Amino acid sequence: MADPMKIRASAKDGITEVKVLMSHEMETGQRKDSSGNLVPAHFITELSAEHNGKQVLAAQFGTAVSKNPYLAFKFKGGAKGDKLAVSWVDNKGDKRTDEVQIN
């Protein structure tokens, strides 16, 4: 199980801004280790964000997304205290969901 994400969601003037920092290696599968063997690819493929159970963003990542991916986006609606959940799945089937309250 991967480390928790850091999620910050703040509502202002009817728009909620969400910032997510995931903890993931994002190995491209093109890098070689010290003995010259390819390091197998290991990266987040899909991500979904839900506001009170309704999807507000779906993303697909390739290997070019940086290690410990950062993502920021905005959506209309959302009030203080609402729930915002973000979940991801990687190419090895690992997954993680974290939830925060909008403030």
Add this chain to the structure above:
Amino acid sequence: MNMQRREALKAGGGLGLFGLLAAAGLITPGQARAEWNKSAFDAKSIEDTLKALGATGAQSSTDIQITAPDIAENGAVVPVGVVSALAGVEAIAILIEKNPNPLAASFMLPAGTEASVQTRVKMGQTSDVIAIVKAGGKFIMTKKEIKVTLGGCGG
């Protein structure tokens, strides 16, 4: 011997779990389309990526802004943001022309989500970064060159 179960397993084996769920109606077509687009992410050229995204013939437009540095000191972490003032933006994709696989990330925006995303990407070398936006069923694109100076020698 439970023959029904055997038949179900046989059918399921061919379709895979995803097909099974789709067949059972647990996944709506809308969600099914959101499955990881392997052909797009594996594409090795801009043209192939556009084809896999169904965005062939995307027109250049000034209605999209890429917010990114002109020069990135560290190609492993290049902040890239895409903003569009257009109404009805459904999807945004970020491509890096000279990476081994150009497509870095794609975003599906349900109604109510602003056309504004930011993330960080890896760049192997100085390259054009291309943002593709789907709005009202049409694809448009814009590009911006980002210089990468790996090693900090100002190369």
